[in-house]
Amino acid sequence: DTGVSQDPRHKITKRGQNVTFRCDPISEHNRLYWYRQTLGQGPEFLTYFQNEAQLEKSRLLSDRFSAERPKGSFSTLEIQRTEQGDSAMYLCASSYRDMNTEAFFGQGTRLTVV
Amino acid sequence: KNEVEQSPQNLTAQEGEFITINCSYSVGISALHWLQQHPGGGIVSLFMLSSGKKKHGRLIATINIQEKHSSLHITASHPRDSAVYICAPFTDKLIFGTGTRLQVFP
Numbered sequence: 001d002t003g004v005s006q007d008p009r010h011k012i013t014k015r016g017q018n019v020t021f022r023c024d025p026i027s028e029h030n031r032l033y034w035y036r037q038t039l040g041q042g043p044e045f046l047t048y049f050q051n052e053a054q055l056e057k058s059r060l061l062s063d064r065f066s067a068e069r070p071k072g073s074f075s076t077l078e079i080q081r082t083e084q085g086d087s088a089m090y091l092c093a094s095s096y097r098d099m100n101t102e103a104f105f106g107q108g109t110r111l112t113v114v
Numbered sequence: 115k116n117e118v119e120q121s122p123q124n125l126t127a128q129e130g131e132f133i134t135i136n137c138s139y140s141v142g143i144s145a146l147h148w149l150q151q152h153p154g155g156g157i158v159s160l161f162m163l164s165s166g167k168k169k170h171g172r173l174i175a176t177i178n179i180q181e182k183h184s185s186l187h188i189t190a191s192h193p194r195d196s197a198v199y200i201c202a203p204f205t206d207k208l209i210f211g212t213g214t215r216l217q218v219f220p
Contacts, residue, residue: 033207042118042200042210043157056207091157093208103147103208105157 006092006106013082013113020078021109025094029104032075034067035091036060037108043091049075050097082113117141118211120201125216133188135214137201140182147202148175148186151213157200160186191218 005024013019025032030051035043046065047057051072061067064082069075079086092106118139127133137146148161161168161175163184168175172191177184188195196217202208 035208035210040212042202042212043208045207045209048207093157102159102162103149104159105149107154107156 004106010110018080023092024074029094031095033093037089084113087113120211127218135186137184139203143203145204149200151198193218
C-alpha cells in the first residue's frame with residue numbers, strides 16, 4: 001500500500017464548471033476525512049466518513065459541495081458551479097476508527113478556479 | 115477566539131539552534147497530533163500524543179492535558195527542518211492550528 005492517494009494533483013477550471021476529486025485511503029482505514037486549505041492558513045475540516053457513512057459535515061460545505069464514499073473505500077468530493085473562492089488545496093486523510101492512532105494524509109488536490 | 119493557538123507564527127533560526135513551538139487549545143481532546151507540511155502541500159504526521167512526552171530523533175513533543183498545552187522541540191536544528199509545523203488536537207476530527215513557519219539557515 002503506497003499510502004493515501006489523491007487525484008488529480010492539480011485542477012484548473014473555469015468559474016461555473018463542476019469538478020470532482022478522488023481520494024483513495026489506506027485500505028484498512030475506515031475513517032476518511034476531507035479538509036480544505038487556503039494559502040497561509042491551516043487546513044479546515046469539511047467532512048468525514050466512517051466506512052460509507054458520512055458522519056459530519058462542516059457548515060463550510062455548502063450545497064454546492066457533495067462527498068461520497070459509496071463502498072467504504074475511495075471517496076469523491078464534487079464541487080458544482082465552482083466559484084473563485086473555491087480555489088484551495090483539498091486534502092484527504094485516513095485513519096483507523098479514530099485519530100487516536102496516526103493520521104495519514106494525501107498530497108492534496110490543488111484547485112484553481114479562473 | 116480560535117480553538118487552537120500556535121506561537122510563534124513565524125520562526126527563523128540558525129543551524130544548530132534549539133527550537134520550541136507552542137500550542138494551546140480550548141477544546142476537550144483525546145489526542146493531539148503534530149504535523150509537518152513542506153511547500154507543495156504534503157503533510158506528514160510527526161507525533162500523536164495523549165499524555166506525557168515522545169521523542170523521535172531530534173524531535174521531542176510534550177503535552178499537558180490539564181493545562182491544554184503542547185510543545186514541539188527541535189534540537190540541533192538543520193536547514194532541512196524548514197517547513198510549517200501544525201498542531202492538530204483530535205476531538206472526533208482533527209482541528210488544525212494555523213501553523214508555525216520555520217526557516218533554518220546554515
